[in-house]
Amino acid sequence: MTPTTMNAEPLAELSAASKRFGPTVALDRLDLAVRSGELFALLGPNGAGKSTAISLLLGLLEPDSGAARLFGRSPRLVAARRGIGVMMQEAALAPELRVREQIELAASYYPAPDPTAAVLELTHLTPLAERPYAKLSGGQKRQVQFAVAVCGRPRLLFLDEPTVGMDLQARESMWATLRRLVAGGTAIVLTTHYLEEAEALASRVAVLAKGRLVASGTVDELRALVVRKQISCATRLTAEEVAAWPAVAGATRQQRHLRVTTDHAEEVVRRLLDADDALRELEVHRAGLAEAFTELTKETVK
Amino acid sequence: MNVNPSEAARELPRVMPVVAPSPWRPYWIEAKYETLRALRMPGFALPFLILPAGLYLLFAVVLFGTIKDPKAALQIFTGFAVFGVMGPGVFGFGMFVALEREQGLLTLKRALPAPPAAYLLAKMVMALLFSVIVMVSLIAAGLFAGLTLNVWQWLQIGLIDVAGALPFCALGLFVGVRASGKSAPAYANLIFQPMIYLSGLFYPLPRAIQWIPFGSPAYYLEQLAANAAGLPTRVPALVSVTVLVAVTLGLTWLALRRLARAG
Numbered sequence: 001m002t003p004t005t006m007n008a009e010p011l012a013e014l015s016a017a018s019k020r021f022g023p024t025v026a027l028d029r030l031d032l033a034v035r036s037g038e039l040f041a042l043l044g045p046n047g048a049g050k051s052t053a054i055s056l057l058l059g060l061l062e063p064d065s066g067a068a069r070l071f072g073r074s075p076r077l078v079a080a081r082r083g084i085g086v087m088m089q090e091a092a093l094a095p096e097l098r099v100r101e102q103i104e105l106a107a108s109y110y111p112a113p114d115p116t117a118a119v120l121e122l123t124h125l126t127p128l129a130e131r132p133y134a135k136l137s138g139g140q141k142r143q144v145q146f147a148v149a150v151c152g153r154p155r156l157l158f159l160d161e162p163t164v165g166m167d168l169q170a171r172e173s174m175w176a177t178l179r180r181l182v183a184g185g186t187a188i189v190l191t192t193h194y195l196e197e198a199e200a201l202a203s204r205v206a207v208l209a210k211g212r213l214v215a216s217g218t219v220d221e222l223r224a225l226v227v228r229k230q231i232s233c234a235t236r237l238t239a240e241e242v243a244a245w246p247a248v249a250g251a252t253r254q255q256r257h258l259r260v261t262t263d264h265a266e267e268v269v270r271r272l273l274d275a276d277d278a279l280r281e282l283e284v285h286r287a288g289l290a291e292a293f294t295e296l297t298k299e300t301v302k
Numbered sequence: 303m304n305v306n307p308s309e310a311a312r313e314l315p316r317v318m319p320v321v322a323p324s325p326w327r328p329y330w331i332e333a334k335y336e337t338l339r340a341l342r343m344p345g346f347a348l349p350f351l352i353l354p355a356g357l358y359l360l361f362a363v364v365l366f367g368t369i370k371d372p373k374a375a376l377q378i379f380t381g382f383a384v385f386g387v388m389g390p391g392v393f394g395f396g397m398f399v400a401l402e403r404e405q406g407l408l409t410l411k412r413a414l415p416a417p418p419a420a421y422l423l424a425k426m427v428m429a430l431l432f433s434v435i436v437m438v439s440l441i442a443a444g445l446f447a448g449l450t451l452n453v454w455q456w457l458q459i460g461l462i463d464v465a466g467a468l469p470f471c472a473l474g475l476f477v478g479v480r481a482s483g484k485s486a487p488a489y490a491n492l493i494f495q496p497m498i499y500l501s502g503l504f505y506p507l508p509r510a511i512q513w514i515p516f517g518s519p520a521y522y523l524e525q526l527a528a529n530a531a532g533l534p535t536r537v538p539a540l541v542s543v544t545v546l547v548a549v550t551l552g553l554t555w556l557a558l559r560r561l562a563r564a565g
Contacts, residue, residue: 058413081415088413091406096339108331109415111323132342152415 110152354386391470399478
């Protein structure tokens with residue numbers, strides 16, 4: 001095998017993976033592939049199937065049909081999981097162990113981990129090394145969980161809501177560390193509710209809704225998918241009146257301003273100006289990732 | 303193709319780890335930290351390490367100091383030994399597994415490349431080490447109370463009771479994989495307390511309920527230890543061993559099956 005084909009092979013992959021929980025379809029023939037060197041953000045509203053997809057890739061669940069693979073092998077195999085690091089949202093580490101001990105324990109699972117001191121340094125935990133986990137703040141606990149995830153020098157890192165509970169400074173520093181890891185060749189799968197986090201970090205975004213992939217691409221590609229724009233203006237026209245126009249998808253009033261959502265911005269702007277001579281403060285916004293996300297997931301739910 | 307063999311040999315080691323880590327290392331580290339955790343929990347370590355020998359001394363020396371019958375004195379000792387090794391197993395597994403399951407620690411370990419058995423083996427090592435400490439302190443207390451057994455008998459009782467912690471680990475695990483973190487201590491107590499009082503460990507039960515101990519692993523363990531101490535027993539040693547092994551394997555199997563399905 002040449003190095004090129006090795007790089008092209010996905011590190012983690014779901015192919016036509018389906019999973020049901022009773023009558024609920026959590027995943028519906030989902031295809032996903034994470035390649036080396038990318039930061040892949042998996043987005044979706046609650047219940048979209050994000051955690052199920054991740055659980056399949058981590059070997060915590062098995063697909064009803066289709067396949068999940070890590071480095072071309074079953075994620076149920078410990079040997080396959082030696083290449084990954086994991087940070088989960090709902091995982092309390094042993095409260096009685098000190099920070100250094102948590103890292104040493106997790107590192108023992110890996111064949112060639114980083115020295116504990118280096119991990120403490122990378123995750124800015126050196127001053128807290130001897131502190132019991134129970135005595136840490138919420139944000140510090142997240143940092144330790146992150147240290148546990150990276151200590152084994154994984155090729156692929158799964159991070160579930162890594163910056164929840166962190167203050168702004170800690171979040172910025174975590175983002176910097178993630179960028180450094182990606183630059184060093186680590187691939188990252190990120191699930192997050194903070195769309196600005198995905199917007200700031202992700203080289204590729206996939207949006208799930210109802211267990212299906214509704215869109216995938218770069219942040220810019222995703223924003224371009226949404227032709228919908230937002231018009232904001234100060235006008236005497238009522239929201240009900242404007243909402244009834246054919247090209248308008250929705251209209252709401254927020255204090256002085258009317259906000260109109262539409263796929264045909266030019267047409268609506270022309271009509272707004274015709275209908276109200278005194279109209280002021282006109283602005284037209286292109287969709288951000290947040291709006292793109294809302295639109296993409298709303299359409300599937302319909 | 304022209305490959306110089308010495309060159310190839312020089313290239314090879316670069317892609318291999320310089321020192322292959324021992325496959326036992328994660329087991330050892332996990333067991334070390336599990337034991338350290340238990341020792342750092344005063345609410346767990348103090349009662350389970352100090353109570354057995356403390357209570358034994360209180361009852362056998364202070365309160366019943368006048369017991370002249372050496373057989374009765376030995377009987378009380380074997381009863382306390384069973385009581386002492388039950389706690390770390392039932393509660394160490396019952397409470398911690400339930401709590402760690404609920405708080406996601408177990409899920410994280412299953413997602414990380416931790417060897418699948420390391421988590422439970424570490425808890426087992428912890429419970430066995432606690433049982434060793436309990437037995438050493440109890441034997442010391444027994445010598446202090448004037449019990450007369452030979453070294454071989456002491457050793458036998460010690461080993462039987464330490465190994466006898468295993469069925470209680472299995473019992474605790476069985477509770478731990480079913481109960482929630484909050485209800486686990488209650489369930490563990492619901493098993494632990496009646497088993498102590500209804501297994502005839504410390505006093506003979508009324509004739510009408512003398513059949514109850516036959517349903518309790520604690521009773522079979524006490525019978526084994528009593529046999530080693532040269533006391534008369536109602537159950538042959540082979541039967542006791544069979545029951546204890548069956549309880550351990552059966553409950554462990556049921557618990558692991560549940561753990562694999564429900565996590």
